[in-house]
Amino acid sequence: xxxxxxxxxxxxxxxxxxxxxxxxxEYASDERVVYYLNWGPNSESETREFVHRGIACQREVPRRxxxxxxxxxxxxxxx
Numbered sequence: 912x913x914x915x916x917x918x919x920x921x922x923x924x925x926x927x928x929x930x931x932x933x934x935x936x937e938y939a940s941d942e943r944v945v946y947y948l949n950w951g952p953n954s955e956s957e958t959r960e961f962v963h964r965g966i967a968c969q970r971e972v973p974r975r976x977x978x979x980x981x982x983x984x985x986x987x988x989x990x
Contacts, residue, residue: 918984920984921985922984922990923981923982923983923984924979925979925980925982926969927979927980929966931980931989932955932958932959932962933989934980935961935989936955937989939953940954940958961978965978
């Protein structure tokens with residue numbers, strides 16, 4: 912797991928890693944979640960590409976984009 916960027920008593924916000932695509936896909940593919948958004952529902956390949964772009968953002972200098980994973984401290988469940 913990557914280093915935390917921000918922590919709260921209950922959550923960790925951290926950089927995205929490749930393995931996060933499944934957690935992201937869980938919400939990004941749900942029609943109810945994306946109903947009012949201008950994207951989605953995502954296919955698996957669209958979600959993987961989103962995560963790849965988020966990881967690529969980490970290498971930008973200067974950095975202009977931040978896509979972070981949110982996980983529970985206890986158990987590490989993707990939020």
